Amino acid sequence: MNHTLFIGGGNMAFAIIGGLLAQGEDAAQCRVIDPSPEASRKLNALGIECSADWPENFAPEVVVLAVKPQMMKEVLQAHGANLGDSLIISIAAGVSVAQIRQWSGQVDAKVVRCMPNTPALVGEGLSGLYFTTNCDGEDREEATAIFESCGKVVVVDDESSINAITAISGSGPGYVFYLMEALAEGARALGFDESQANLLVSQTFLGAATLASQSSDSFSTLREKVTSTGGTTFAGLEAMRAHAVSLGIVEGAKAAMARAEELQNGA
Missing domain, CATH: 3.40.50.720 (NAD(P)-binding Rossmann-like Domain)
Known part of the structure; x- marks a missing residue:
């Protein structure tokens, strides 16, 4: 160095x-x-x-x-x-x-x-x-x-691509923690205490991220492999689609990039 x-x-x-x-x-x-x-x-x-x-x-x-x-x-x-x-x-x-x-x-x-x-x-x-x-x-x-x-x-x-990086990986941990908060809330609603809920969610995210990083499959393929039509994962994902969760995440990334551009322009 x-x-x-x-x-x-x-x-x-x-x-x-x-x-x-x-x-x-x-x-x-x-x-x-x-x-x-x-x-x-x-x-x-x-x-x-x-x-x-x-x-x-x-x-x-x-x-x-x-x-x-x-x-x-x-x-x-x-x-x-x-x-x-x-x-x-x-x-x-x-x-x-x-x-x-x-x-x-x-x-x-x-x-x-x-x-x-x-x-x-x-x-x-x-x-x-x-x-x-x-x-x-x-x-x-x-x-x-x-x-x-x-x-x-x-x-x-x-240089403009740095604003896009900011919107995805720079702000991304915040989005992930937001999803973790929501899933932990769901776990508590199903009867788990806070410690159990946090462990269930943290290990699930860690395991899924590790699997994705070590797999040659796309994210969509990995999702499909754990989703059987009519099964539990399918039911959960259908409820998320009904609430436009995916769209909300995409719009969140766009909003983050727009804010990065505003900051660069002195706003």
């Missing part, structure tokens, strides 16, 4: 750094800027130095912008002069390459827009990456390796 500076030491930065360290990367190669004492304590426990401002005597080849989108302008204006020719990686939803370059004053900056998701916290994330055209092969390898340390990576060829 090149010398890497994270601006922002929240959960996602913590997950990425943890993934890198788990792969044997040297903690001395990494620094974090975050004024929070809590973030400092967590990172110090990993052997990572955390400071409230730009660290002295540390020249990063890679800078990961891991702050909330609404903080990005202020952060880039404060630290833009220090960025030099560093590879800039942003994990903020709705902040465009053009905005990053404008706010930092680095008009020719090499930028990677990334949309990770929260399963990175357990090493099972999915990160979408978009590279500006001035990123070379080494830049691509470095950014890809950083995010492969905590999951899998999909590379897209146009």
Whole structure:
């Protein structure tokens, strides 16, 4: 790993750094800027130095912008002069390459827009990456390796596709947890206590996701294999179709992408 500076030491930065360290990367190669004492304590426990401002005597080849989108302008204006020719990686939803370059004053900056998701916290994330055209092969390898340390990576060829990644895998865990909430509610309605309901639902989702990831069958084929006409699964799915559950999920993804585009446009 090149010398890497994270601006922002929240959960996602913590997950990425943890993934890198788990792969044997040297903690001395990494620094974090975050004024929070809590973030400092967590990172110090990993052997990572955390400071409230730009660290002295540390020249990063890679800078990961891991702050909330609404903080990005202020952060880039404060630290833009220090960025030099560093590879800039942003994990903020709705902040465009053009905005990053404008706010930092680095008009020719090499930028990677990334949309990770929260399963990175357990090493099972999915990160979408978009590279500006001035990123070379080494830049691509470095950014890809950083995010492969905590999951899998999909590379897209146009910046607008990052908004689509945001709508599916970025926001997707929220949709999954929503479905899990609903199924757990159904379990409780059928007489299970909360602990039993949570176990039934968590293991069912984990098992189904693992099966899907290891199978060459499509999602629809996997569904068909557990659905006998006139059987219990069939009855459950018919009730969901009657309530347009599938349509609601598709519309939810579209709404998430529309919001990502609004954020990118400053709305």
